Amino acid sequence: MKLSSRTRYGMRAILELAMEYGKSPLQIKSIAHREDISNKYLEQLIAMLKSAGLVRSVRGPRGGYSLAKPPAEIRLKDIFLTLEGPMVPAECFEHSEYCPGCTDCATRQIWQKLQNAILGVLESVTLADLIDQSIRSKKMTNYHI
Amino acid sequence: MKLSSRTRYGMRAILELAMEYGKSPLQIKSIAHREDISNKYLEQLIAMLKSAGLVRSVRGPRGGYSLAKPPAEIRLKDIFLTLEGPMVPAECFEHSEYCPGCTDCATRQIWQKLQNAILGVLESVTLADLIDQSIRSKKMTNYHI
DNA sequence: CTAATATCCTATTGCTTTAGTAGTTTATAT
DNA sequence: ATATAAACTACTAAAGCAATAGGATATTAG
Numbered sequence: 427m428k429l430s431s432r433t434r435y436g437m438r439a440i441l442e443l444a445m446e447y448g449k450s451p452l453q454i455k456s457i458a459h460r461e462d463i464s465n466k467y468l469e470q471l472i473a474m475l476k477s478a479g480l481v482r483s484v485r486g487p488r489g490g491y492s493l494a495k496p497p498a499e500i501r502l503k504d505i506f507l508t509l510e511g512p513m514v515p516a517e518c519f520e521h522s523e524y525c526p527g528c529t530d531c532a533t534r535q536i537w538q539k540l541q542n543a544i545l546g547v548l549e550s551v552t553l554a555d556l557i558d559q560s561i562r563s564k565k566m567t568n569y570h571i
Numbered sequence: 572m573k574l575s576s577r578t579r580y581g582m583r584a585i586l587e588l589a590m591e592y593g594k595s596p597l598q599i600k601s602i603a604h605r606e607d608i609s610n611k612y613l614e615q616l617i618a619m620l621k622s623a624g625l626v627r628s629v630r631g632p633r634g635g636y637s638l639a640k641p642p643a644e645i646r647l648k649d650i651f652l653t654l655e656g657p658m659v660p661a662e663c664f665e666h667s668e669y670c671p672g673c674t675d676c677a678t679r680q681i682w683q684k685l686q687n688a689i690l691g692v693l694e695s696v697t698l699a700d701l702i703d704q705s706i707r708s709k710k711m712t713n714y715h716i
Numbered sequence: 717c718t719a720a721t722a723t724c725c726t727a728t729t730g731c732t733t734t735a736g737t738a739g740t741t742t743a744t745a746t
Numbered sequence: 747a748t749a750t751a752a753a754c755t756a757c758t759a760a761a762g763c764a765a766t767a768g769g770a771t772a773t774t775a776g
Contacts, residue, residue, distance in 0.1 A: 598722065614724085617723095618723090628723065630721090630722065630723045631721060631723075632721040633721085633722090634721080634722050635722075636723090
């Protein structure tokens with residue numbers, strides 16, 4: 427079980443934007459270079475984030491992308507669901523009419539628990555929290571050196 | 572984000588075996604029929620569970636499959652990891668030499684949290700727990716009718 | 717011994733998703 | 747005007763998923 431590149435790249439990209447929040451917009455090529463991601467592929471991922479209302483854009487020279495909201499108002503859950511799609515462990519979560527035997531109900535409860543656990547973590551963390559963590563860990567390394 | 576059929580089918584199949592624990596072995600075709608899963612595909616899934624030591628088999632007429640251990644000693648984590656493969660959110664979890672920028676470290680901590688949350692749930696539940704839940708929910712419906 | 721049964725093993729296939737590439741169009745700052 | 751950078755659309759190679767197919771092997775019953 428692993429996360430898709432889409433989600434990993436997208437998360438790193440939006441974190442770059444979060445760290446630049448309040449400054450001038452960041453360009454695709456700049457983010458792509460910093461994070462070592464394909465230019466054109468990143469373009470598509472950021473388009474997803476944009477249509478989800480998490481990111482806004484400015485076209486033309488000196489244009490680029492920036493966060494649509496303060497980092498403290500963007501939860502990882504929003505980013506995750508935008509990139510990874512809706513969380514649907516089993517068919518019967520979408521179509522309740524599917525679910526023939528009652529054996530499923532026992533397993534279904536587990537998938538429900540799993541979903542809650544995942545969404546719980548992603549709900550509880552904002553981009554601002556991530557930045558704080560990042561800064562703190564950098565300070566730690568400085569103290570050691 | 573959704574679970575693979577492999578995992579969903581496999582979980583339902585081994586739960587069937589768990590409910591039959593102590594009795595004579597269950598055959599592929601029987602499980603496949605009860606759970607409405609392709610015969611041949613299920614065969615492969617059960618082979619995975621067998622090579623993981625969760626299930627044992629008897630060949631020939633009146634043969635079939637049964638749990639290798641009591642239901643209380645099989646955790647969902649074991650089943651899940653067998654079917655879904657190792658939990659590797661990002662490359663740097665396998666190859667720590669990968670991890671160029673420090674931006675990753677912030678996201679990496681999130682993937683770690685996510686992993687812990689998922690494994691935590693799966694670690695805490697055994698097949699015996701699932702059977703208990705299943706029986707209890709059946710009783711509930713009986714009371715209502 | 718033989719026939720039936722059910723697991724075991726390997727290969728192949730169609731399908732979908734993923735990750736990435738390519739090229740053109742549109743808006744905007746200078 | 748021109749350069750810049752996002753916006754949009756189409757395409758493609760590769761991988762994984764969900765099967766399907768067919769024969770080999772072991773075991774039991776008669």
